[in-house]
Amino acid sequence: MLSYVKSCSDLKTEFTDWEDYCNGYIQYDEFDKDSDNLMQEVASILNTEESNLFINGDPRGYAIKFNQEFTNENIENMYRDLGGYGIVAPDFREVA
Numbered sequence: 001m002l003s004y005v006k007s008c009s010d011l012k013t014e015f016t017d018w019e020d021y022c023n024g025y026i027q028y029d030e031f032d033k034d035s036d037n038l039m040q041e042v043a044s045i046l047n048t049e050e051s052n053l054f055i056n057g058d059p060r061g062y063a064i065k066f067n068q069e070f071t072n073e074n075i076e077n078m079y080r081d082l083g084g085y086g087i088v089a090p091d092f093r094e095v096a
Contacts, residue, residue, distance in 0.1 A: 017030070017031045035055060039053055039055070039064075042064060042088070046088065048066075048070075051067070052066055052067055052070040053065070053066060053067070053088070054066075054067055061081065062081065062087050062088065062089070062090070063088075063089075064088040064089070065081070065085040065086060065087060065088060066078065066085060066086030066087075066088065067085070067086075068084060068085060070086065071084065071085055071086035072084075074086070
């Protein structure tokens with residue numbers, strides 16, 4: 001559980017960095033330096049290969065998604081976005 005909590009904390013930091021990159025506050029190299037370790041942790045928690053995941057480049061969307069090939073192979077168990085990519089942590093809260 002501690003690893004999961006640490007990864008969530010790392011993820012929050014990582015996407016604060018992503019937002020800063022998108023807004024021009026930091027350079028890509030600064031954002032990229034920690035993303036490999038983070039993706040390894042997320043893949044480990046999800047019990048999947050790191051190559052099945054990618055960081056969404058659009059900060060308005062879901063942070064981490066499954067690639068198209070993995071999503072298509074696991075379609076019956078996968079919540080997808082409008083582009084057909086699998087969502088790692090969908091938000092099922094109702095929007096009023």
